Amino acid sequence: MNKKFFLFAAFATALTLTSCSKKLGEFRADYFSTNPTPLTVVGDEVGATITANIPPKFFVKDAEVTVTPSLVSEYKNVAAEPITVQGEKVRGNNQVVSFDHGGIVTIPAKYLYSDEMMTSDLVLDFNVTQGKKTYQLPRVKVGYGVNATSTLADAATVNPALAPDKFQKIINEKYDADIHFLVNQTNIRASELQQAQVKDLQQTIRNAQADEKKQIEGINISSYASPEGGVKVNTRIAEGREKSTQQYLDSELKKNNITDAGSLTADFTPQDWEGFQKLVSESNIQDKDLILSVLSMYKDPEIREREIRNLSSVFDQLAKEVLPRLRYSRLTASINTIGKTDEEMATAFSANPASLSVEELLHYASTLSSNADQLNAYRASTVAYPNDYRTWNDLGLCQYKAKDYSDALSSFNKALSLNPQSAEAKMNLGLCSMLNKDLTGANQLLGSAAGVPELNDALGVYYLKTGDYNAAINAFGDAKTNNAALAQIITQDYSGAKNTLASITSPDAITYYLMAILGARTNNETMVMGNLRQAAKLDSSIISRAKKDLEFSKFNLSQLF
Numbered sequence: 001m002n003k004k005f006f007l008f009a010a011f012a013t014a015l016t017l018t019s020c021s022k023k024l025g026e027f028r029a030d031y032f033s034t035n036p037t038p039l040t041v042v043g044d045e046v047g048a049t050i051t052a053n054i055p056p057k058f059f060v061k062d063a064e065v066t067v068t069p070s071l072v073s074e075y076k077n078v079a080a081e082p083i084t085v086q087g088e089k090v091r092g093n094n095q096v097v098s099f100d101h102g103g104i105v106t107i108p109a110k111y112l113y114s115d116e117m118m119t120s121d122l123v124l125d126f127n128v129t130q131g132k133k134t135y136q137l138p139r140v141k142v143g144y145g146v147n148a149t150s151t152l153a154d155a156a157t158v159n160p161a162l163a164p165d166k167f168q169k170i171i172n173e174k175y176d177a178d179i180h181f182l183v184n185q186t187n188i189r190a191s192e193l194q195q196a197q198v199k200d201l202q203q204t205i206r207n208a209q210a211d212e213k214k215q216i217e218g219i220n221i222s223s224y225a226s227p228e229g230g231v232k233v234n235t236r237i238a239e240g241r242e243k244s245t246q247q248y249l250d251s252e253l254k255k256n257n258i259t260d261a262g263s264l265t266a267d268f269t270p271q272d273w274e275g276f277q278k279l280v281s282e283s284n285i286q287d288k289d290l291i292l293s294v295l296s297m298y299k300d301p302e303i304r305e306r307e308i309r310n311l312s313s314v315f316d317q318l319a320k321e322v323l324p325r326l327r328y329s330r331l332t333a334s335i336n337t338i339g340k341t342d343e344e345m346a347t348a349f350s351a352n353p354a355s356l357s358v359e360e361l362l363h364y365a366s367t368l369s370s371n372a373d374q375l376n377a378y379r380a381s382t383v384a385y386p387n388d389y390r391t392w393n394d395l396g397l398c399q400y401k402a403k404d405y406s407d408a409l410s411s412f413n414k415a416l417s418l419n420p421q422s423a424e425a426k427m428n429l430g431l432c433s434m435l436n437k438d439l440t441g442a443n444q445l446l447g448s449a450a451g452v453p454e455l456n457d458a459l460g461v462y463y464l465k466t467g468d469y470n471a472a473i474n475a476f477g478d479a480k481t482n483n484a485a486l487a488q489i490i491t492q493d494y495s496g497a498k499n500t501l502a503s504i505t506s507p508d509a510i511t512y513y514l515m516a517i518l519g520a521r522t523n524n525e526t527m528v529m530g531n532l533r534q535a536a537k538l539d540s541s542i543i544s545r546a547k548k549d550l551e552f553s554k555f556n557l558s559q560l561f
Helices: 002-021 115-119 196-210 231-255 273-282 288-297 301-310 312-321 342-351 358-367 371-384 389-401 405-418 423-435 439-447 455-466 469-476 482-490 494-502 509-521 525-538 542-548
Strands: 032-035 039-042 045-054 063-072 077-079 083-086 103-112 121-130 133-144 170-180 214-224 263-269 328-338
Touching: 032 133, 045 063, 045 121, 045 133, 063 103, 083 103, 115 542, 170 196, 196 214, 196 231, 196 328, 214 231, 231 263, 231 328, 273 288, 288 301, 288 312, 301 312, 342 358, 358 371, 358 389, 371 389, 389 405, 389 423, 405 423, 423 439, 423 455, 439 455, 455 469, 455 482, 469 482, 482 494, 482 509, 494 509, 509 525, 509 542, 525 542
Parallel strands: 214 263
Antiparallel strands: 032 045, 039 045, 045 103, 063 077, 063 083, 063 121, 121 133, 170 328, 214 328
16 A cells, blocks of 8 residues: 555656646647737727637746737837746746646737838747746747728828918998087087097098098987986987987088998987986996986886986986986997908018008918918018017918928927917917827827817827827817828728718828728728729829738739739
8 A cells, every 4th residue: 555655646746847847838829819900000009918828737837938029020020018927836926827727818018109010910929937947939920910090190181270360351440429418408519519529520531531441331320318307308309419410410521522421320319317327337426326226126217217306415416427428419430441452462462561461461371372372471471570479370380281390390389489378379389299299298289279270170180199089080070081081980980981081172192092991891892992093193102001001901902003
């Protein structure tokens, strides 16, 4: 019996020593699964989770294995952070894999995306340590290629924010003068016509008549009576004041040969309670709150007048300070100033840009059809008006469209220095940050550009680049751009993407390339081939991308190029 026990113990010891001392076997590809498959660019990163299902009796007890996931292409080998797992007999703090039962190991991998990765292999390298021995096991391929469709998001195609001009083709201004009357009187006193405001209004009307750039739109007369005295009496007085003021105006227009004064209108207010309340509120009358409470308590004009007259302590003060100011006629002239035509501005710009106001100069630049002409006009505006932030912002806009990003950045920074609150400059600097792959800076700048009409498209691209695709969809809304269609393709709204791409008024190579991707995802070979041909006609460099793009891996592109 002792002999049998000895033999059993010796066998167990030999088995244990074998499990510890033998070299670790080769890992097989079917031990591993990778998510996602294929790998996909999200924001500016490629991420993967590799799950290893280690079978029983495989992982020897004294082995320590360092696993390094790498993306390997023809031109570059990029390694992710390695992880280490160990057998049961190894002293360490790494994940333990049982010899008898095996185990599941999760291997995360993350890479900063570069274009070479489109045709790369995801591989695992294994470095093994067993006691004093180290060796490598054969590399295992666990994935192929990277889907880089999201990298087609392009901040360069977003329209920068325009700091708009305030030019108005027609500027309307109101000029008025008051003619005051004595109590219960309707005749205009000569002294009233000698008042400065009346004379100024007369001169303004004469000047407008003589200036071909001005137009008298109309003159209105509003006549008033103070609220004391009863409605019937005040109606007659207010109407009489209107009539005498109308006669004065007709005489004045005739005397100055003003034949086109626009629309001449007149109205009267028998009891000016509204004006009364306003003047009392603004006065220093001691009991004004009591007067105002009477006005709020009673709506009937006769009761109001009676109750206010009963306030004998203040009525005399009202009669001296408030009521005389309510006995008047107001003449209001509405005069339009006609701005320069586009042709006139073009002539003035050619002769001397500085002869135009800043609003005219900015407006003129915005009417030009070519970006080169606009750039020239905005550059002239920075010379004529160097302290107006809009001239620099809009110059930067043209430089950005011309792909002169260095100068655009300088112009946008100049605009922000002149107006630190400029939402337009902040948005445009946010675009520059995205071009420079500074998404943190872009987030801060775009977040402080609320209210800019162009902001949603910029935010849409930002969300595409950070991998928040649903937020991108919401930001783009109904925009008809390549970037908006890209967001729809990524979120698998293929019908919406097709409509968006078909609605783009000036399709470019990327428009057709996205349409080809749409064809690939809906298994429409004709759509793939036709649109890739068109894209290549507009930009031959797109051919190299198409050849390595996983979107087209099921299609034979050799017949195209």
